Amino acid sequence: MHFGVPISIFAWVVVRLISVKILYPDKEAISMAVKIKTQYGTIDITNDVIATVVGGAATDNYGVVGMASKNQIRDNVNDILRRENYARGVVVRQEENGVAIDVYVIVSYGTKISEVSRNVQSKVKYNLETMLGVTANSVNVIVQGVRVLAD
Known part of the structure; x- marks a missing residue:
């Protein structure tokens, strides 16, 4: 043959x-998308878009210095991620009725980490629901580092 x-x-x-x-x-995981059905058709929101919204919401909180890479050793990155690389600091997992989010952040020295983390969780959840119409079932904040800010 x-x-x-x-x-x-x-x-x-x-x-x-x-x-x-x-x-x-x-x-x-990156190529997956959230599908929202409307009367006019279907809207696909990719995980990269979700990660960008999550990163923007996380860094907009007092006490958060920036986003960190979820794979610091593999990516060989110890620095703060720029806005265009927020997807490297966010993990989006599709669930039955929404998404589960892991956010990797660097916080400012002297801030109360538990309070900063709670603020990140609520702002991420709020922004996802208002901007994208996506329900966040869970928002896990992983603090990858603490930075001392110059005066």
């Missing part, structure tokens, strides 16, 4: 899928 070109294409696709999974293990 002669398969010719289709086998080589199949082999390339398998190798490509394996390499994507190795290089980007979170790729499956």
